[in-house]
Amino acid sequence: MREVAIIGVGAHPTGQFTDKSLKDLGYTAIWGALKDAGVTPEDIDVAYVGNSLGGLLTGQEGVRGQVVLQHSGITGIPVINVENACASAATALRGAWLEVASGAADVAIAVGVEKMYVGDTARTIGALSSVSELDLSQMGMQFTTSYAIHPKINLKGKMKEYGWTSADFAKPAVKNSYNGSLNPLAQHRRALTIEQVVQSRIVVDPLTLYMCASISDGAAAAVVCAADMASKFTSKTPIRIASCVLRSGEYRLPNDKRLDSATVSAQAAYEEAGIGPEDLGAIELHDAMAPAELMLYERLGLCGPGEGPKLIDDGTTTLRGRLPVNPSGGLCSRGHPVGATGLLQIAELVWQMRGEAGPRQIEKRPKVTMAQNQGGLLLGQDSAVYGVTILKS
Amino acid sequence: MNLLHSSGVVMPTDPKQTPYLLGGKCSNCGTVVFPKMPVCPKCRRNGTVEDIEIGRKGRLFSHTIARFAPKGFKAPFFQIFVDLPEGPRIFSLVGAECPVEDGVLEDGMEMRLVVESLADTPENKDTLTYKYVPAAKSGKPRHA
Numbered sequence: 001m002r003e004v005a006i007i008g009v010g011a012h013p014t015g016q017f018t019d020k021s022l023k024d025l026g027y028t029a030i031w032g033a034l035k036d037a038g039v040t041p042e043d044i045d046v047a048y049v050g051n052s053l054g055g056l057l058t059g060q061e062g063v064r065g066q067v068v069l070q071h072s073g074i075t076g077i078p079v080i081n082v083e084n085a086c087a088s089a090a091t092a093l094r095g096a097w098l099e100v101a102s103g104a105a106d107v108a109i110a111v112g113v114e115k116m117y118v119g120d121t122a123r124t125i126g127a128l129s130s131v132s133e134l135d136l137s138q139m140g141m142q143f144t145t146s147y148a149i150h151p152k153i154n155l156k157g158k159m160k161e162y163g164w165t166s167a168d169f170a171k172p173a174v175k176n177s178y179n180g181s182l183n184p185l186a187q188h189r190r191a192l193t194i195e196q197v198v199q200s201r202i203v204v205d206p207l208t209l210y211m212c213a214s215i216s217d218g219a220a221a222a223v224v225c226a227a228d229m230a231s232k233f234t235s236k237t238p239i240r241i242a243s244c245v246l247r248s249g250e251y252r253l254p255n256d257k258r259l260d261s262a263t264v265s266a267q268a269a270y271e272e273a274g275i276g277p278e279d280l281g282a283i284e285l286h287d288a289m290a291p292a293e294l295m296l297y298e299r300l301g302l303c304g305p306g307e308g309p310k311l312i313d314d315g316t317t318t319l320r321g322r323l324p325v326n327p328s329g330g331l332c333s334r335g336h337p338v339g340a341t342g343l344l345q346i347a348e349l350v351w352q353m354r355g356e357a358g359p360r361q362i363e364k365r366p367k368v369t370m371a372q373n374q375g376g377l378l379l380g381q382d383s384a385v386y387g388v389t390i391l392k393s
Numbered sequence: 394m395n396l397l398h399s400s401g402v403v404m405p406t407d408p409k410q411t412p413y414l415l416g417g418k419c420s421n422c423g424t425v426v427f428p429k430m431p432v433c434p435k436c437r438r439n440g441t442v443e444d445i446e447i448g449r450k451g452r453l454f455s456h457t458i459a460r461f462a463p464k465g466f467k468a469p470f471f472q473i474f475v476d477l478p479e480g481p482r483i484f485s486l487v488g489a490e491c492p493v494e495d496g497v498l499e500d501g502m503e504m505r506l507v508v509e510s511l512a513d514t515p516e517n518k519d520t521l522t523y524k525y526v527p528a529a530k531s532g533k534p535r536h537a
């Protein structure tokens with residue numbers, strides 16, 4: 001396998017963009033990435049386009065990738081449409097990486113795009129529920145509920161098991177809202193306090209409104225090429241993809257002793273990249289509900305069981321800490337346009353590694369970073385998709 | 394009234410028999426799954442999963458009150474996971490006889506299966522599914 005580098009990234013801001021279509025959102029991200037990489041549409045050999053809800057919400061059920069790319073001047077190449085729930089974009093990146101790593105293509109683009117504001121919130125929530133297995137969604141299961149009581153995370157149960165409090169759950173939301181307040185691309189740019197998060201209205205006990213990602217429009221893209229060709233296109237620091245892991249969830253029975261799937265996928269990514277958690281300089285992780293970040297700390301190997309809140313209390317994962325987590329603001333502040341999120345994470349890490357992140361730039365420019373993206377829910381008591389990408393400069 | 398197809402609940406024709414869930418038991422490794430599937434998720438054998446009646450009672454694993462509902466449901470409503478004595482841990486809603494209030498449910502409590510409308514909404518009132526209620530309460534089972 002050849003070494004693959006990300007040479008350009010682009011993103012459309014996240015938020016409500018009533019007048020913009022999937023094509024418009026995608027255009028901004030795609031041309032942002034093309035220009036950043038110093039390539040033209042003719043240089044792109046193959047494209048992977050991630051989108052989750054566009055069929056149900058916009059009515060464009062098929063060929064969304066070709067539609068979005070044609071609007072941006074990219075035609076006459078293999079286009080692969082990727083639907084993988086909230087991890088569609090991480091999956092698109094893996095496809096682009098694999099094309100170049102295998103030698104099948106020299107230059108590839110991965111795009112993630114999502115349009116969630118369609119003037120009917122109930123319809124959007126319904127579409128979002130439908131990215132879980134139908135047996136669950138038609139019984140009324142929602143993502144918010146799943147974070148609260150689903151066996152795979154069971155935040156409510158963690159209050160008993162770990163002694164975590166509502167204030168602990170608010171900590172990642174507060175930290176990430178500060179980061180988001182510094183990010184011009186972010187959907188929510190107000191730094192929140194613990195009190196504001198705890199006292200916002202209850203969505204599903206123990207989660208409050210400011211602990212939950214809101215619906216969002218947005219897009220992101222990354223151009224990748226063979227690492228030894230990067231200098232042909234750009235003088236910017238090429239960001240190498242050290243590992244790109246994708247796993248489906250396991251069917252878990254109540255006494256399943258196997259390691260959690262987020263843990264297993266992170267371990268595989270560390271091993272493939274030849275690094276450990278101690279080598280990381282920044283992480284963008286999947287905090288669709290902010291308190292999930294506390295659980296992910298242990299699953300990514302950053303701390304022991306129940307120690308998550310300490311990493312925020314002692315400043316470790318804050319923007320000025322040793323290992324900043326979600327410098328972009330994460331899913332709750334930066335925004336979670338579901339099929340774009342995985343590449344929004346990648347764009348943020350690339351900007352941080354190049355020192356281009358503006359007011360939210362991590363002081364000690366990170367050399368090794370991780371993006372962790374997941375999505376969907378299965379009957380077998382696991383998420384459907386787990387994606388972990390490790391980048392090195 | 395129609396049974397929610399994927400819910401796997403069975404209403405016996407004999408009125409003396411109570412409803413149950415149609416699960417699957419692997420004849421090779423003994424694993425019980427719900428809903429039934431053709432391949433055992435544990436030993437991965439194909440064609441070894443046989444019908445088994447399960448779920449008449451269970452124990453509450455976790456619960457919460459959802460304050461917002463997707464289309465076709467009414468908030469607030471309980472959402473729960475129940476451990477069935479036969480093995481599976483399943484997602485469920487709570488029967489209407491149980492008031493939606495904090496403190497009504499407690500993890501670990503005994504639950505029993507009821508069959509009723511999926512939700513009291515135009516979309517779901519005519520669809521029957523399984524739900525659970527606290528076993529200790531002597532509420533009248535709402536069989537349709």
